[in-house]
Each structure stands twice: as structure tokens, then as C-alpha cells.
Amino acid sequence: KVVVATAQHEVEPLRRLAERASANGVPGLRWLEAHELTEIEPNVQGTAGLHSPETAIADFAAVARAFAAEITAAGGEIRTGAAVARIHPDATVELADGSRLQADRAIVCAGLQADRLAIASGEPAEPRIVPFRGEYWQLRPDRTELVRGLIYPVPDPALPFLGVHLTRKIDGTVVLGPNAILSTARDAYERRRFDPRDVYDALSWPGTRRMLRRHWRAGVGELARSASKRRFVSEVARYVPAIGPGDVVRAPAGVRAQAIDRDGSLVDDFRIGGSGRVAWIRNAPSPAATSCMAIAEELLERAA
Structure with a gap:
């Protein structure tokens, strides 16, 4: 890098x-x-x-599949599509269909729904999760030789974002991004996705409004890069000038679960709490995937 x-x-x-x-x-x-x-x-x-x-870097989807295989091989069960309504301090997990699961201990890492699940379970309202959509472009296959590895700009210390950077992935593709724009839904992986409740929750949180007032210039720049392919590519052209708008095609977007405190502070570090037999991961910013094993060790020590 x-x-x-x-x-x-x-x-x-x-x-x-x-x-x-x-x-x-x-x-x-x-x-x-x-x-x-x-x-x-x-x-x-x-x-x-x-x-x-x-x-x-790692192919984290492959890492997750390997974890899943080890869990099932050890006799564990992975439930998908099981909506969780709340989690009680005694580690009782209450599902939306009314059924319950009893655990010795529960570790909750709910990502984009971390605040909602915590509040429904009687945990503090702060920090709130405000979704930010991160958009990417990808170098055409005949231009990937322009980048050998990972190339990053100097990050802005006032923001918990790393800036638009270049990443050569394990399969040889090279992506540019992400930007960071306030998302119109917590699952806005598609550009036109809009959820009124998600937008209301984000804008009604005092921390969001304070953050927007504090960083409005950066926000305008991010919106401009979202609206203009040329502006987006110009960010990486500052340090790799050979890359132009004609060298890229759109790539899939992601949504960042950004925790924001009431005072408008963007939480840029891990926020882990607990009550009873439940550990709550309220914020797990990048590089949480890279650090997942170290985080797991920390959680096990707390649970001991």
C-alpha cells in the first residue's frame, strides 16, 4: 500500500x-x-x-464462507432470514415471529440496524447509525496495469473516511472509491432506493444535523463526485494522472453504517458495550473485517 x-x-x-x-x-x-x-x-x-x-487485502466473502463451514462442522447452526425483535440481558433472543432462542451469551453485531436493535432491547439511544452510500468505479480490463497494488490519498483527519482510493483486488480487478454520501436508505445498494423511515431517522437525529452543518463543504464535494463521473475520476487522477473518465465503468456500491453521537461527532473507533450476558458492538468501522479475529479475541476475553 x-x-x-x-x-x-x-x-x-x-x-x-x-x-x-x-x-x-x-x-x-x-x-x-x-x-x-x-x-x-x-x-x-x-x-x-x-x-x-x-x-x-482479502476476499472477505470467502473468509466468511470459511467461518460458516467451520461453525457448521463444529455443530453450530447458522440461521438466515430470521428477523430479531430484541435481545434480553439474560441472552434471550426474541425473534419477530414470536419465537425465542436462549443462549449462554450473545454477541450482537447488527451493522446498519445496530442502533434500532439496541434501542428496542433497552440499550442507550446513542450513538445512532446514519447510512452513507459509498460508490465505486472499476478500471476497464485493458487499463488495470496502471495499478499494481493499493494507492491511497492522505486522509482528512476531520473525517472517518479514507478518500477515493485505488484497490487491486485478489481477482486482478481494480476499483476506484468510495465516495461517501448520505444514503436514502439503509440498504440503498441501488441508486434509486428510497426508504422514508430511514431518511426520517437520519435527519431527525440531532447529531446528523450538527454533522451536516460542520462538514457541509465536504458534503457538497461528495455529492458533486456522485453526480459526475469526471469529478469522481479526477480524485484519483491527482495521483495517477493516466486514469481518465473513459478508463472506468460503474461497479457495485456499498453502504457504510456510520455511527454519529448526539453532538455531531462521527464515531471513528470501535464502540463496544454490554449489559448482562450480552455484548453490543455499536460501531465497527473499517478495518473491522481485517481485524475480525482480533475483535473476536477481545470479545472472548470480555465474556470470560
């Missing part, structure tokens, strides 16, 4: 990022001057960079 500063004012934030990474024990970090960037990514242009050679 290479994080690229494209202007002089981004160099100092990049140095601070390098210092934090070193303090957290990230191995093999290397500071890159402008002329050294092309050693790692031949098509990158920038003022400076930070190379993390140990950073990698």
Missing part, C-alpha cells in the same frame, strides 16, 4: 500518519520522496509517499 501526498500541504499530515503507524508497530514502513514513488507504483505522481509493504 502507498499513501500519496499530492501537494506540499499534505506532507506534514502524512508524516504524522507515519509516526502513528510506527508507534502502533506497523512493520516495514518506508518514507518515499517524490522520485521514489515510481519504484512502487510506476504511474503515480506525488510530492511524497508512505509505503506499507505488509498491507494486504
Whole structure:
């Protein structure tokens, strides 16, 4: 992975990022001057960079399938399509159809419905989940050679988003994204999806309104990139100028479960609580998938 500063004012934030990474024990970090960037990514242009050679990606769908196979092999049961109404402190799971499941302990990671399920179960109302839609584009197959690995811009420390970046996936495809726009539904994987309740819940939360007032300029920029393919691609063209609008096709979108506190703060770290025999994961931001085994160990220690 290479994080690229494209202007002089981004160099100092990049140095601070390098210092934090070193303090957290990230191995093999290397500071890159402008002329050294092309050693790692031949098509990158920038003022400076930070190379993390140990950073990698995974096919998390395959990882999840492997977990599922191990669970069932060990005698566990995976229930899909089972809507949960509430979870009691004694780890009784009440389903929407009225049936109940009794567990020794329950670990709740409800993603986009984390706040609703928690509130229905008598847990605190804060933080609330506000959905953000992340849109992606994909390089045409004949242009994927422009990117060797992972290329990121210097992140804005005021926002818990990593900016529009380039990712070469395990299958060799290269995606650009995501942006981050307020979603019109918690499951708005399609552009035209609209859910009045989801929109009302997002906009009626005081934290959402405070966040929008605080970051309105960033929001306008994100909307512009959503509306314009050229503007979207121009974000990555800052550090890979060979990429143009004609080099990309639209890719599937995702929805981020962004936790927001009442004061408008975007929660950018894990938020884990508990009551009785239930552990509640109220916020699990990226890289939660990458860190899932470490998170599991932490939860097991808490449950011991």
C-alpha cells in the first residue's frame, strides 16, 4: 500500500500518519520522496509517499464462507432470514415471529440496524447509525496495469473516511472509491432506493444535523463526485494522472453504517458495550473485517 501526498500541504499530515503507524508497530514502513514513488507504483505522481509493504487485502466473502463451514462442522447452526425483535440481558433472543432462542451469551453485531436493535432491547439511544452510500468505479480490463497494488490519498483527519482510493483486488480487478454520501436508505445498494423511515431517522437525529452543518463543504464535494463521473475520476487522477473518465465503468456500491453521537461527532473507533450476558458492538468501522479475529479475541476475553 502507498499513501500519496499530492501537494506540499499534505506532507506534514502524512508524516504524522507515519509516526502513528510506527508507534502502533506497523512493520516495514518506508518514507518515499517524490522520485521514489515510481519504484512502487510506476504511474503515480506525488510530492511524497508512505509505503506499507505488509498491507494486504482479502476476499472477505470467502473468509466468511470459511467461518460458516467451520461453525457448521463444529455443530453450530447458522440461521438466515430470521428477523430479531430484541435481545434480553439474560441472552434471550426474541425473534419477530414470536419465537425465542436462549443462549449462554450473545454477541450482537447488527451493522446498519445496530442502533434500532439496541434501542428496542433497552440499550442507550446513542450513538445512532446514519447510512452513507459509498460508490465505486472499476478500471476497464485493458487499463488495470496502471495499478499494481493499493494507492491511497492522505486522509482528512476531520473525517472517518479514507478518500477515493485505488484497490487491486485478489481477482486482478481494480476499483476506484468510495465516495461517501448520505444514503436514502439503509440498504440503498441501488441508486434509486428510497426508504422514508430511514431518511426520517437520519435527519431527525440531532447529531446528523450538527454533522451536516460542520462538514457541509465536504458534503457538497461528495455529492458533486456522485453526480459526475469526471469529478469522481479526477480524485484519483491527482495521483495517477493516466486514469481518465473513459478508463472506468460503474461497479457495485456499498453502504457504510456510520455511527454519529448526539453532538455531531462521527464515531471513528470501535464502540463496544454490554449489559448482562450480552455484548453490543455499536460501531465497527473499517478495518473491522481485517481485524475480525482480533475483535473476536477481545470479545472472548470480555465474556470470560
